[in-house]
Amino acid sequence: MTEKASRRGAVELGTVLMIAAFAVVGGFMYWLTGQAAEERALGLVEDTTSVMVDEYATAIPISASDIMLDASPYAGQLVRLAPQNVSSLLGQQGFWLDLPSGPFLVSFSDELRVAGTGVTAESTVRVTATVTLLTNETVGEWFDAGRLSDGERLAAEFAVGAYFLEAVDIEVSSDAPAGGA
Numbered sequence: 001m002t003e004k005a006s007r008r009g010a011v012e013l014g015t016v017l018m019i020a021a022f023a024v025v026g027g028f029m030y031w032l033t034g035q036a037a038e039e040r041a042l043g044l045v046e047d048t049t050s051v052m053v054d055e056y057a058t059a060i061p062i063s064a065s066d067i068m069l070d071a072s073p074y075a076g077q078l079v080r081l082a083p084q085n086v087s088s089l090l091g092q093q094g095f096w097l098d099l100p101s102g103p104f105l106v107s108f109s110d111e112l113r114v115a116g117t118g119v120t121a122e123s124t125v126r127v128t129a130t131v132t133l134l135t136n137e138t139v140g141e142w143f144d145a146g147r148l149s150d151g152e153r154l155a156a157e158f159a160v161g162a163y164f165l166e167a168v169d170i171e172v173s174s175d176a177p178a179g180g181a
Helices: 005-048 110-115 136-144 150-158
Strands: 060-062 078-081 084-090 094-099 102-108 124-133 163-173
Touching (some): 084 150
Parallel strands (some): 102 163
Antiparallel strands (some): 078 124, 084 124, 094 102
C-alpha cells in the first residue's frame, strides 16, 4: 500500500483558506455598502442645502445724510439705506422715517403690502428701495386704492415734489433704535 501522509494537511488547509476568502470578500462588500450609504447621505445634504443669495446685492449702500437734503442724485436707482427709526405710519401705504432734516417717506411695494412687513412706529428698519419722485397722481392712486385716509392723503401731499423710497425689501430690526444720521 502507498502512503498518503504528505497530503493529509493540504486538504484541511484549502477548506480553511476558502472560508477565509469568503469572509474577507463578505466583509469588503459590507464595508462598500456602508460607504455607498454615506455617499448617498452626503449627496442629499448637498442637494437640500440652499445658498443665501442677496437678490438686492446691486443696491447702492447709503446713509440718511446722503438723501435727507437732496435725493435727486439717486433718482431711479436701487439703494439700501442704513438702519433708521420709523417716526409714524402712513396708512397702509408706507411710513415716515425719522431723519434729522425731517420726515422722509417710504412706500411699500405691492408685494410687501400683501406679505406684511411688521413695521410699527418707533421700530428700526433697513430699507432697500428705488428712489422715486412723488407726484399728485401717485398720492391719488394710493388714496383711490383705499390705502390712505383723507388726513393721510394731506400728509402725503405735503411731500409731493420731493423724492421718496419705493421699498422692495424691509428688514425690521429688534435692536435698539438707530441714530438719526
